[in-house]
Every structure is written in structure tokens, then in C-alpha cells.
Amino acid sequence: MILRFLLLFIAAHACFAQLTGIVSNNFVAPADWSWWVGNGSLSETVNGLTSASNGSLVYAGSVPSPHYELRAKYRIASSGGSYVTYLRATTNANLHANTGSFYAAELTNLSVIGGNCTGTLKLWRRDAGTFDLIGVLRDGYRVRD
Numbered sequence: 001m002i003l004r005f006l007l008l009f010i011a012a013h014a015c016f017a018q019l020t021g022i023v024s025n026n027f028v029a030p031a032d033w034s035w036w037v038g039n040g041s042l043s044e045t046v047n048g049l050t051s052a053s054n055g056s057l058v059y060a061g062s063v064p065s066p067h068y069e070l071r072a073k074y075r076i077a078s079s080g081g082s083y084v085t086y087l088r089a090t091t092n093a094n095l096h097a098n099t100g101s102f103y104a105a106e107l108t109n110l111s112v113i114g115g116n117c118t119g120t121l122k123l124w125r126r127d128a129g130t131f132d133l134i135g136v137l138r139d140g141y142r143v144r145d
Contacts, residue, residue, distance in 0.1 A: 027044055027048050027049035027057075028044070028045075028046060028047070028048055029044040029045055029046055030044070031044045031049070035059055035060060035061045036057050036058065036059060036060060037057070037058050037060045037091040037092075038055065038056070038057050039054075039055065039056045039057075039058070039091075039092060039093070039094050039097070039099075040053060040054040040055040040056060040094060040097065041053045041054065041055045042055040042057060047075065048075055054094060054096045054097050056084065056086065056093060056094040056095070056097075058086055058089050058090070058091050058092075058093050058100075059089075060091050066088075070085065070087060072085045074107065076107075076110060076112060076117050077112070078112055079110055079111045079112050079113075080110060081108075081110060082095075082096065082106055082107070082108045083106070083107040083108075083110075084096075084104050084105070084106045084107075085104065085105045085106075086102045086103070086104050087102065087103040087104070087105070088101075088102060088103050089101070089102035089103075089104075090102065093126075095124060095126075098126070098131065100126065101126055101127045101128065102124075102125075102126055103123070103124065103125050104123070104124040104125075104126075105121060105122075105123055105124075106121070106122045106123075106124060107119050107120070107121055108120050108122060120136060120137070121136070121137040122135070122136050123135035123136070
């Protein structure tokens with residue numbers, strides 16, 4: 001019985017041991033850019049990272065597995081704009097400049113009214129010059145925090 005428990009504990013530990021964060025950064029000035037590659041127009045401010053046009057920021061470190069979780073938090077203060085999160089991206093990935101290879105989740109058509117935000121979530125794939133819209137979530141769907 002003790003041996004079974006010990007093996008179960010070791011197996012459980014091996015499964016959960018890989019759920020550690022690789023890097024975390026809120027990009028508030030002065031931000032630590034040592035693991036990141038910036039493309040296009042990017043500015044860091046006391047409120048976080050901004051871009052007036054086609055800016056993208058891609059993690060340039062290695063990922064220990066082809067399967068991972070990414071957590072991103074956006075501060076959306078006004079309507080408009082496009083917010084893109086890149087997955088499995090090359091360092092030159094930029095959705096709106098149509099460069100690099102990536103999967104991307106784009107928040108667009110944003111409307112901020114009374115502290116509430118609505119918009120459209122689009123899922124994109126770009127690989128070897130092929131560009132595909134692979135999914136769209138619109139009104140009625142809720143993305144949980």
C-alpha cells in the first residue's frame with residue numbers, strides 16, 4: 001500500500017512539476033526586455049506597453065515543450081484598436097504586417113461603455129506564407145478571467 005501511494009505521489013509530482021512559469025513581465029516602464037523581440041512601433045509607459053500602429057512583441061526564449069499555456073492580461077481603456085496574443089510564433093510574427101509564422105488570438109471591434117468591454121475574438125494561423133482565419137467568437141460568448 002505504501003509503495004502504491006509513493007508511486008502515485010511520484011507520478012503526480014512528475015505531471016505537475018512542469019506547470020511552472022517560464023517568464024512574467026507586465027511591461028511597465030522600465031520593462032525587462034531580455035526575453036522579448038519587439039517588432040514595429042512599441043512604447044513602454046507607466047501604464048504598460050502601447051503601440052500606435054503595427055507593433056508586436058514576441059517571446060524569444062525557448063519553451064520546454066510544444067504544449068504550453070499562455071496567460072495575457074490587457075488593459076483596455078477605450079474603444080477601438082486590436083490586441084493580439086501570439087502562440088508558437090517566430091520572432092518576426094506580426095498579424096497586421098503579415099509577417100512570420102504563428103497562431104494568434106486577436107481582440108478587435110472593441111467597444112468600452114461604462115466599464116464593460118465587448119468585441120470580437122478572432123483566431124488566426126499563418127505558416128509558410130499561408131494565412132487563415134480559423135475561428136471567430138462574437139456576441140453572446142464570454143471569455144472568463
